[in-house]
Amino acid sequence: MTPGVAPSPIAQQARRRYAEHLIAGLAGVASAVVETGRALQDKPSIPATALMRRDLAKALSLSGAAWQQSMAEGVRRFAQQGATATKSSDLPPGAASAGLSLVDDDTIEREILTSRLALAIMDRASWEFSDLRSRISTLEKRGELDTNDMLRAHVLARVVLDGWRGAGLNNEGWRELQAVVHDEFAHLVEEAYHETNRWLISQKVLPEVDLRPFIRRSRGAGNSGMTMSGGGAQVAEGQTSGSFPESSVRGALGGQRVGDETRLMTRASPLRREHAGEVLGRLNNLVGRQLPGFADTAQIRQASPGLVYAINEAQVGVQQRLGVRPGSGDTAQAVSTPVLLAELQQRKQALKQAASTPIERATIEIVAMMFQAILTEDRIPAAIRVWFARLQMPVLRVAVSEPDFFATIDHPARRLIDRMGACVMGFDSSTENAGEALSKEVKRVVQVVEAYPDTGRRVFQTVLIEFEKFLEHYFKNENEATRKGVSLAQQIEQRETLAIQYTIELRRMLNEVPVQEDVRQFLFQVWADVLATTAVRYGQQAEQTKAIKRAATDVIWSAGAKVTREERAEVIRRLPPLLKTLRDGMASAGMSAEKQDEHIQVLNNSLAAAFTAKAAVIPSDRLDDLTERLESLEELLPDAADVKIDESIVLDLSGHESSELEVVAEGGSMPTPAMLAWARELQVGSWYMLDYRGRNEPVQLSWQGMRRQLSLFVTPQGRCVLFQQQRLAAFLQAGLLLPAQEESLTVRATRTALAKLDADPSRLLN
Numbered sequence: 001m002t003p004g005v006a007p008s009p010i011a012q013q014a015r016r017r018y019a020e021h022l023i024a025g026l027a028g029v030a031s032a033v034v035e036t037g038r039a040l041q042d043k044p045s046i047p048a049t050a051l052m053r054r055d056l057a058k059a060l061s062l063s064g065a066a067w068q069q070s071m072a073e074g075v076r077r078f079a080q081q082g083a084t085a086t087k088s089s090d091l092p093p094g095a096a097s098a099g100l101s102l103v104d105d106d107t108i109e110r111e112i113l114t115s116r117l118a119l120a121i122m123d124r125a126s127w128e129f130s131d132l133r134s135r136i137s138t139l140e141k142r143g144e145l146d147t148n149d150m151l152r153a154h155v156l157a158r159v160v161l162d163g164w165r166g167a168g169l170n171n172e173g174w175r176e177l178q179a180v181v182h183d184e185f186a187h188l189v190e191e192a193y194h195e196t197n198r199w200l201i202s203q204k205v206l207p208e209v210d211l212r213p214f215i216r217r218s219r220g221a222g223n224s225g226m227t228m229s230g231g232g233a234q235v236a237e238g239q240t241s242g243s244f245p246e247s248s249v250r251g252a253l254g255g256q257r258v259g260d261e262t263r264l265m266t267r268a269s270p271l272r273r274e275h276a277g278e279v280l281g282r283l284n285n286l287v288g289r290q291l292p293g294f295a296d297t298a299q300i301r302q303a304s305p306g307l308v309y310a311i312n313e314a315q316v317g318v319q320q321r322l323g324v325r326p327g328s329g330d331t332a333q334a335v336s337t338p339v340l341l342a343e344l345q346q347r348k349q350a351l352k353q354a355a356s357t358p359i360e361r362a363t364i365e366i367v368a369m370m371f372q373a374i375l376t377e378d379r380i381p382a383a384i385r386v387w388f389a390r391l392q393m394p395v396l397r398v399a400v401s402e403p404d405f406f407a408t409i410d411h412p413a414r415r416l417i418d419r420m421g422a423c424v425m426g427f428d429s430s431t432e433n434a435g436e437a438l439s440k441e442v443k444r445v446v447q448v449v450e451a452y453p454d455t456g457r458r459v460f461q462t463v464l465i466e467f468e469k470f471l472e473h474y475f476k477n478e479n480e481a482t483r484k485g486v487s488l489a490q491q492i493e494q495r496e497t498l499a500i501q502y503t504i505e506l507r508r509m510l511n512e513v514p515v516q517e518d519v520r521q522f523l524f525q526v527w528a529d530v531l532a533t534t535a536v537r538y539g540q541q542a543e544q545t546k547a548i549k550r551a552a553t554d555v556i557w558s559a560g561a562k563v564t565r566e567e568r569a570e571v572i573r574r575l576p577p578l579l580k581t582l583r584d585g586m587a588s589a590g591m592s593a594e595k596q597d598e599h600i601q602v603l604n605n606s607l608a609a610a611f612t613a614k615a616a617v618i619p620s621d622r623l624d625d626l627t628e629r630l631e632s633l634e635e636l637l638p639d640a641a642d643v644k645i646d647e648s649i650v651l652d653l654s655g656h657e658s659s660e661l662e663v664v665a666e667g668g669s670m671p672t673p674a675m676l677a678w679a680r681e682l683q684v685g686s687w688y689m690l691d692y693r694g695r696n697e698p699v700q701l702s703w704q705g706m707r708r709q710l711s712l713f714v715t716p717q718g719r720c721v722l723f724q725q726q727r728l729a730a731f732l733q734a735g736l737l738l739p740a741q742e743e744s745l746t747v748r749a750t751r752t753a754l755a756k757l758d759a760d761p762s763r764l765l766n
Contacts, residue, residue: 008139010203014132014196015150019079021192022156023072029184030068034060036180037173044508056173063167070163078150078159109171113178114161118154120182121189123674125153128193135200153189160185182673207285276409276747283754284406287366290764291358296403303360303400310354311400314347315393315450322386340375340389344368351396352766360400362764367396369753374417374745379425383439387446391417394449398456412460414746419467420445421745423685437478441470471685475702475714482702482712485720488661489712491536492722493705498532502633506552509629513622516606519559526599527552530585537588549630551581556626559606560618568611575607661720664692668730679729680708687740688713690721690731698740 037060040053122129133145148155160181164174174181201207284295303311321343348368355361371392375385395413399405405413420442445463452459475482503524510520531548538544554574562568579600586596671679682701690699690713699713699721711728713721723731731737743751757763 010200010205011136011139014136014139014200016079017199018132018151018192018196019075021195022075022188025188025191026068026071026075029188030064030071032184033177033180034064036177040176044504044511052172053176056176059169059173063169067163067167067169070166071160074159074163075156078155081150110161110165113171113174114154114157116178117157117160117182117185118152120673121153121157121186123672124186125190125193128190128197129153131197131206132193132200135197135206138206156185156189186673276743279747279751279754280407280409283366283750283757286754286757286761287362287406287764290761291362294359294362294403295407301359301401301403303397304354304356306354306356307351307360307400310351311393311397312453314351315453318343318347318390318393319450322390337375337385340385341372344371344375344389344392347393358765361766363400364396365763365766366406366753366757367392367399369756370746370749371395373749373752374421377421377425377745377748380421381424381439384420384424384442387442388417388420390446391449394453394460397453398460402457409744409747412457412464414744416445416460416464416467417746418744419464419683419685422683422687422741423471425687425741425745435474435479437474441467441474468684472703475684479702481716481718482700482714482720485661485712485714485718485722486703488720489703489705489710489722493710495529495532495536496710497706498535499529502528502531505633509626510556513556513626514560514618515556516559516609518602518606519555522599522603523552523555526586526589526591527555530589533589534585546631547581548585549633551578551585553623553627553630554578555582555603557618557623559603559610560623562610563617571607571610661722662693663722664724664727664731666727667692668727668732668734668736671726671729671733675729675733676725678732679711679725682708682711682728689738689740691736692721692731 037053037057041050041057043053045053129151132151136151137143137145145151150156161174165171287294322340345368348364351364352361355364371389374380374388380388395405395417398411398413402411405411409415423438424442445467448463449459476486477483506523506528510523527548531545531552534542534545534548555578558571558574558578562571582600582603583596586599587593682704684701684704686701688699688701690697697715699715701711702714703712704710709725711723711725713723715721728737741748
C-alpha cells in the first residue's frame with residue numbers, strides 16, 4: 001500500500017476479484033487469438049506474408065498455452081502487490097527517473113505495442129474504469145490511483161506483451177494479430193471492471209458515482225481541454241495516465257496530439273447509450289424508494305381489469321378527439337399543443353382513478369409526464385404531433401404490463417418513438433418539413449399499433465421493422481432531395497465493391513504465375529477499377545467488359561519473356577490496339593492524361609524487359625488457363641457481403657465526385673475503435689450538423705451501404721455528401737459531424753419526468 005493511503009480490506013478484495021475475473025477469461029482470449037492465427041493461413045497473401053503466417057500459426061500452437069500461463073502468473077503477481085503493481089526496475093526508460101539515456105529500439109517497440117493495447121482497452125472500458133477508480137479512491141481516502149496501480153490498463157497490457165515475448169512469440173506476429181488481441185482484451189477488461197463495480201455496489205460503496213471531482217482542465221485550455229483524469233486514452237494533453245513515455249503514446253496514435261483525441265469528453269459520443277442507461281437507472285432508483293417493487297423486471301405484470309377497461313376507453317376517446325377531419329384525406333385535425341395536453345391530462349386523472357395498485361398509478365404518472373415532454377417538443381411538426389399523442393395509450397398499455405419499458409432503452413416502444421422522432425425533427429421552422437409520404441407512414445404505424453392492443457411489444461417491434469424498410473424505400477424512391485444522391489452512392493458502392501472483388505480474384509489467379517511486379521500492380525491497382533467501372537456501366541457480360549478482360553490477358557502475355565523473333569513481332573503487331581484499349585479504359589475510369597502516361601511508361605519498361613529476356617517465361621498452358629478463368633471471372637468472385645471498403649484498399653473515393661455528389665476525402669482526426677463503432681451505429685433518417693468546406697449546415701443520413709461502409713448525408717436543399725466509414729468516424733472524432741439531438745426523444749422525456757419527480761416525489765402516489 002502506498003504511504004499515506006489508508007488500507008481498505010474492501011478495496012483489496014475488489015482488486016482480487018478483478019484479478020480473478022481476468023484470469024478466468026484468459027483461456028478464452030488465448031483461444032480466440034490462436035484460432036485467428038490458424039485462420040490467417042487460409043487467406044490469400046503474397047508468398048512472404050503467407051510464410052510468416054504459417055510460422056505464426058505453428059508458434060501459437062506450440063506456445064499459446066505458455067503465453068496464457070505466463071499472463072496468469074503475471075496477473076497473480078500484481079494482484080499480490082495490490083495498489084502498486086510494478087517496481088521501478090520494471091518501468092520503461094524515462095519513467096523511473098528524470099535522467100536522460102539512450103533507449104534501444106526493442107524497448108521503444110515494446111512500449112509502443114503496450115501503449116496501443118492500453119489505449120484500445122480504455123477506448124472501450126473508460127467509463128467502467130472511471131466508476132471503479134472513484135469507488136477505490138473513496139475507500140482508500142486518496143485523490144487518485146497510483147500511476148502503476150494494478151487496476152490501470154497499461155499494467156495489464158505490459159503483462160500481456162511480456163508474456164507473449166516470454167513464450168517465444170515475436171513482435172511481427174503480435175502486429176499481425178493486433179486487432180483480435182485488442183478486441184478480446186478490451187472486452188475482457190470491460191467485463192472485469194463491470195463485475196468489480198457490481199460487487200462494490202453490493203457492498204454499498206458509492207451506488208451512484210459523482211464524476212465531477214475527476215474532471216480537470218488543462219492549463220490554458222478551453223472546453224477542448226476538459227478531460228477525465230486517469231482514463232487511459234482520455235488523458236489531458238501532454239500527459240499520460242500510464243508510465244510509458246509520451247513519445248510512445250504519440251507514435252501509437254499516428255502522430256496527432258493526444259489532446260486532439262480527448263475533446264470528445266465534452267461532445268456527444270458513442271457512450272451516449274451509457275448516459276441513457278444512467279437516466280433510466282436514476283428513474284428506477286427514485287421510484288423504487290417510494291415503491292420497492294417498481295423496478296422488478298423478472299416477470300410480466302397483469303394490469304388490473306379496471307385499468308385495462310379504462311385504457312381502452314381512453315384510447316377510443318383520444319382517437320375520436322384527435323382523429324382525421326372528414327374530407328381531409330390523411331391529414332389529422334390541427335389541434336394546438338395546449339389542447340393536446342389538456343386532453344391527455346384529463347384522461348390521466350380518469351386512468352389513475354381506475355388503477356388498483358400504487359405501481360399502476362406511478363406508471364400512469366410517469367408515462368403522462370414523458371408524453372407531455374414529447375408533445376411540447378416544438379421541433380416536431382404540428383401535423384405529426386397529433387399522431388405522437390395518440391401513441392400514449394398503447395405505450396401506457398405496455399408500460400403497465402412490461403416493467404422493462406422503464407429499465408432498458410432498447411424496448412421496441414421506445415425505439416419506435418425515437419426513430420420516428422429522429423426523422424421528423426429538423427433544426428428550425430424552415431427545415432422541419434416532414435414529407436407527405438413520411439407523414440402517411442407515421443399515421444399508418446400509429447393506427448397499426450392501436451389496432452392490436454393485446455400484442456404487447458410485438459406490434460411495436462413489427463412496425464419498427466416496417467418503418468426501417470419504409471425509410472430505405474422513401475429516401476431511394478420518394479424523396480426528391482435524396483433520390484438522385486442515393487442512386488449515385490449505390491453506383492459508387494457497386495463499382496468499389498466490384499473493384500475489390502476483381503482485385504482479390506486477380507491476386508489469387510496470379511499467385512503462381514511469373515508476372516513482373518509492375519504489371520501485377522497495374523492490374524491490381526488500375527485495371528481492376530477499370531474492369532469494375534465497365535461492368536457497372538455496361539454489365540458484367542457485355543462485350544465492352546469482355547474486351548477489358550482480354551486486355552488484361554494481353555498485358556500479361558506481352559510482359560512475359562519473348563525469346564524468338566516471331567514472338568517479338570507479334571508483340572509489336574498487338575501493341576497499338578492494346579495501348580488504345582488501355583488508355584480508353586483508364587479514361588473511362590476518370591483517370592487524368594498525366595496519370596495515364598505514367599502507367600503506360602511503366603508498362604513500356606516491362607515490355608522492354610520482356611524483349612531483353614529479363615522477364616520470366618509464362619508457359620502457354622498457364623496462360624490458356626488464366627484466359628479461361630478471366631472469361632468466367634464473375635463466377636469466381638468472393639461474396640460481396642464479405643468485401644470491406646476501407647482505406648487499406650480504397651484510399652481515395654474523390655474520383656467519384658461530381659456537381660451532384662461531394663465525396664469527403666480529407667478532414668477529421670484519427671478515429672479510435674469507439675468512434676468506428678459509433679459510425680456503424682448511425683441510423684438512416686437521423687439529423688446532424690456538418691462542418692465541411694466552410695459550411696455548417698443540417699444534414700440527414702439518407703442511405704448506408706452494405707455493412708455501413710459508405711454513408712450518404714443530404715442537406716434540406718438536396719446537396720449530397722458521401723462518407724467512407726473511416727472518414728465518417730474521423731469527422732465524429734473531431735466534432736465536425738454532430739447529432740442534432742444529444743439524446744433520443746424518449747430519453748429526454750424521461751429526464752424531464754425525472755426532474756419533476758425529484759422536485760415532487762408525491763406525484764407518484766397521488
